Amino acid sequence: MMLSRVADNLYWMSRYLERAEHTARLMDVNLDLMADRSTEAIDRAWQRVFASLRLPDLASDPPDPYDLAHNLTFDPANTGSLVSHITAARENARQVREQISSEMWEQINRLYLDVSQTNQDQIWREQPHDFFQAVKRGAHLFEGISDSTMNHGEGWHFIQLGAFIERASNVATLLNVHLGDPDEANQPVRSAEQYLEWAGLLRSCTAFEAYCKVYTADLRFQDIAEFLLLNEEFPHSVYYSIMQMRYALDNIANVTGTRKNSRVYRQAGRLQAMLDYDEIDEVIAGDLHAYLDNIQKQCSQIHTAIYQTYINYAISDKLSS
Amino acid sequence: MTTVETVTGPALFSQYELGPAYDELFAHPGEARPHYQALYHHLQTLPAGELSRRQSAADLSFLQQGITFTVYSDNAGTERIFPYDLLPRLITHAEWTVVEQGLKQRLTALNMFLQDIYHRGKIIDDGVVPADLIYSSKHFRREMRDLNIPLDLYVAVAGTDLVRVDDGRFMVLEDNLRVPSGVSYMLANRQVMKHVFPGQFRNYGVRPIMHYGQVLLNTLKSLAPPHSSDPTIVLLTPGVYNSAYFEHAYLARQMGIQLVEGRDLLVHDNYVYMRTTSGLERIDVIYRRIDDDFLDPLVFRPDSALGVAGLFNAYRAGNVTLANAVGTGVADDKAIYAYVPEIIRYYLSEGPILPNVETFLLTDDTHRQHVLQNLDKFVVKAVGESGGYDMLIGPHSTAEMRQEFRDRITANPRNYIAQPTLNLSCAPSYIDGLIEPRHVDLRPFVLSGREINIVPGGLTRVALRRGSLVVNSSQGGGSKDTWVLYD
Numbered sequence: 001m002m003l004s005r006v007a008d009n010l011y012w013m014s015r016y017l018e019r020a021e022h023t024a025r026l027m028d029v030n031l032d033l034m035a036d037r038s039t040e041a042i043d044r045a046w047q048r049v050f051a052s053l054r055l056p057d058l059a060s061d062p063p064d065p066y067d068l069a070h071n072l073t074f075d076p077a078n079t080g081s082l083v084s085h086i087t088a089a090r091e092n093a094r095q096v097r098e099q100i101s102s103e104m105w106e107q108i109n110r111l112y113l114d115v116s117q118t119n120q121d122q123i124w125r126e127q128p129h130d131f132f133q134a135v136k137r138g139a140h141l142f143e144g145i146s147d148s149t150m151n152h153g154e155g156w157h158f159i160q161l162g163a164f165i166e167r168a169s170n171v172a173t174l175l176n177v178h179l180g181d182p183d184e185a186n187q188p189v190r191s192a193e194q195y196l197e198w199a200g201l202l203r204s205c206t207a208f209e210a211y212c213k214v215y216t217a218d219l220r221f222q223d224i225a226e227f228l229l230l231n232e233e234f235p236h237s238v239y240y241s242i243m244q245m246r247y248a249l250d251n252i253a254n255v256t257g258t259r260k261n262s263r264v265y266r267q268a269g270r271l272q273a274m275l276d277y278d279e280i281d282e283v284i285a286g287d288l289h290a291y292l293d294n295i296q297k298q299c300s301q302i303h304t305a306i307y308q309t310y311i312n313y314a315i316s317d318k319l320s321s
Numbered sequence: 322m323t324t325v326e327t328v329t330g331p332a333l334f335s336q337y338e339l340g341p342a343y344d345e346l347f348a349h350p351g352e353a354r355p356h357y358q359a360l361y362h363h364l365q366t367l368p369a370g371e372l373s374r375r376q377s378a379a380d381l382s383f384l385q386q387g388i389t390f391t392v393y394s395d396n397a398g399t400e401r402i403f404p405y406d407l408l409p410r411l412i413t414h415a416e417w418t419v420v421e422q423g424l425k426q427r428l429t430a431l432n433m434f435l436q437d438i439y440h441r442g443k444i445i446d447d448g449v450v451p452a453d454l455i456y457s458s459k460h461f462r463r464e465m466r467d468l469n470i471p472l473d474l475y476v477a478v479a480g481t482d483l484v485r486v487d488d489g490r491f492m493v494l495e496d497n498l499r500v501p502s503g504v505s506y507m508l509a510n511r512q513v514m515k516h517v518f519p520g521q522f523r524n525y526g527v528r529p530i531m532h533y534g535q536v537l538l539n540t541l542k543s544l545a546p547p548h549s550s551d552p553t554i555v556l557l558t559p560g561v562y563n564s565a566y567f568e569h570a571y572l573a574r575q576m577g578i579q580l581v582e583g584r585d586l587l588v589h590d591n592y593v594y595m596r597t598t599s600g601l602e603r604i605d606v607i608y609r610r611i612d613d614d615f616l617d618p619l620v621f622r623p624d625s626a627l628g629v630a631g632l633f634n635a636y637r638a639g640n641v642t643l644a645n646a647v648g649t650g651v652a653d654d655k656a657i658y659a660y661v662p663e664i665i666r667y668y669l670s671e672g673p674i675l676p677n678v679e680t681f682l683l684t685d686d687t688h689r690q691h692v693l694q695n696l697d698k699f700v701v702k703a704v705g706e707s708g709g710y711d712m713l714i715g716p717h718s719t720a721e722m723r724q725e726f727r728d729r730i731t732a733n734p735r736n737y738i739a740q741p742t743l744n745l746s747c748a749p750s751y752i753d754g755l756i757e758p759r760h761v762d763l764r765p766f767v768l769s770g771r772e773i774n775i776v777p778g779g780l781t782r783v784a785l786r787r788g789s790l791v792v793n794s795s796q797g798g799g800s801k802d803t804w805v806l807y808d
Contacts, residue, residue: 001579001597001598001599001602002597002598002599003579003581003585003595003596003597003598004585004596004597004598005582005584005585005596007598094561095561097561097570098570098573098574098580154598252598255598255599256598256599256600257599258599310598311596311598313596313600315587315589315594315601318600318601319589319601
């Protein structure tokens with residue numbers, strides 16, 4: 001038996017950590033690409049970063065990109081900043097310190113202390129790449145430690161649930177933002193600049209190497225979309241994330257005795273079934289924007305259903321049962 | 322850490338000065354009491370640096386087990402260990418028998434007292450305890466009038482503070498009957514001690530205490546409402562920001578019960594439920610570590626976010642047990658304390674086994690005049706406080722402090738009592754490479770359910786600063802393991 005509050009904390013701990021890792025990767029890739037981009041392309045790129053992180057649109061007169069990136073990384077007052085995500089993840093972990101392993105607590109606390117140390121500012125200005133690498137490594141270490149030190153019981157499945165619903169939603173959003181005009185997008189890569197953009201998109205999902213192994217380094221939008229959306233083996237694809245999310249939900253249902261025909265399962269099952277059978281050429285021939293919007297919408301419905309079933313349910317629902 | 326690591330043998334005791342206080346180790350200079358002799362000789366045979374090594378091992382063990390305080394001031398969540406003194410405090414079987422019997426007697430009487438004053442009030446009618454003293458106590462809860470609770474047991478868990486005075490007798494200094502804490506340190510100290518002094522531990526024949534969690538669980542079970550055959554028990558904590566949170570989490574784990582916060586609970590149709598991922602789970606017994614004031618915003622403090630709205634109604638309906646009951650604080654009011662010997666005589670027709678410390682009620686004109694004229698000789702305490710707050714230690718006070726208390730006492734004499742300054746007994750402690758005497762007290766934990774149980778031991782708190790009489794952890798106090806011997 002698990003308290004709803006504890007499930008809530010575990011779920012958000014891992015969602016925030018996944019969000020922090022995603023933010024770190026986006027920043028790393030875009031700072032790296034800045035050297036190769038025109039001023040105009042740089043502005044466009046940061047617009048995309050903001051849209052990918054679901055932050056408010058940039059002002060028409062954007063500030064210096066480095067200041068922007070710095071703010072997105074370190075500003076504790078900005079709830080979308082990397083530091084805010086890690087602080088939130090750690091605060092959630094702190095509330096359930098007794099439920100996670102001490103190794104997990106130590107790692108997330110260390111990550112928090114590392115990014116909130118003042119001299120990180122200096123390191124970041126000189127070697128931003130090292131900084132983001134360290135954050136990503138810290139997040140990966142936490143995932144590995146969780147996997148090998150915590151019971152793979154209900155709590156662990158809530159952690160998985162949080163991570164994968166966050167990831168599915170992040171990748172769908174990222175893809176949607178990079179899409180631009182689908183007709184234009186569907187052409188083979190012509191310019192070096194466009195190659196950089198597509199490669200940047202893949203790297204933002206740690207997908208570049210994995211993609212090349214499947215499709216070679218020939219970057220085509222349709223292949224990229226297929227890989228990030230429908231690949232069933234790549235751990236950052238939307239499809240893979242949804243499968244993992246469903247697996248976690250199944251396990252939680254077994255432990256808690258939830259009926260499999262309840263809303264949360266039907267919604268998760270429906271989303272997975274859609275991805276099970278859809279073909280990428282049909283998806284692209286249709287309205288890809290709408291398709292990706294739909295995935296995001298379904299993720300957010302599933303989130304709501306998780307809350308209604310396990311965490312914030314109406315008392316009347318449970319008293320009668 | 323230590324500069325005198327090379328000191329061994331009798332030199333370890335070179336700074337051990339016997340004062341007027343009762344010394345737990347030495348009967349006379351150089352002559353250890355019989356039950357301390359084995360330890361005394363063992364300490365003198367240890368090779369150089371051994372004690373310091375063991376102290377480091379103990380400190381590390383506390384840190385690794387996470388038995389720490391969190392210090393929030395620097396925003397980084399620094400953790401510190403509760404200072405731990407390496408040398409155990411020994412209590413003989415004969416001494417413990419008196420303590421045990423005395424505490425059982427005292428808690429039996431105090432529970433009867435609470436039942437009485439919240440029902441018929443015979444003790445008031447019979448003129449043993451003055452009515453105005455009871456009704457003016459800030460912890461008296463009129464909401465408890467005529468409310469019946471399982472087994473008529475109000476105080477399920479008590480942490481009574483005992484001190485040893487000059488002649489070696491144990492006396493009761495304070496009854497902590499609300500939400501006493503410290504038992505997790507008692508248990509943790511023992512666990513660490515077994516690792517650090519395994520041989521001594523075996524040879525001495527020390528009575529075990531590690532079953533405390535189980536005894537507490539059974540006590541709470543026996544207090545469940547009659548309808549519940551297999552009661553669900555939870556521990557209610559104010560949350561991670563509470564300084565005793567470690568203890569709450571520790572005890573919940575030891576008992577295998579859920580650690581809940583107020584926001585996890587809800588009341589429906591006068592039943593209490595906790596919100597779990599498997600649905601609502603009905604709760605029968607709440608071991609609450611929240612003060613009365615914060616339990617239910619509908620009945621007590623309306624601004625409390627720690628409690629549960631409707632909890633008191635469920636309690637009043639007899640659907641849930643709170644341990645300790647609401648309103649026990651009236652019996653550990655320090656002015657009521659002065660009447661405990663009379664309370665024991667009244668209900669049990671026998672004299673108190675453990676004596677009280679002489680206490681002056683300042684509502685009495687003669688007493689007040691006497692105390693006000695001799696403030697530098699007395700300890701003055703606020704009646705409703707615990708943990709060393711709002712307190713004057715006369716011999717260590719300045720003229721301004723005394724003047725301040727003189728004003729406060731005159732303004733509200735019911736709020737203060739005075740006691741003579743006591744010489745707490747001294748026990749050997751490991752201080753910077755040498756063994757020196759330090760003042761100690763003892764807090765055993767009394768569990769009252771279908772029967773009264775006291776695990777043989779308690780939290781021995783020690784004032785680590787030379788000459789200090791204050792054992793509170795906020796003021797340089799630490800703790801040590803307490804060995805109650807088989808014989």
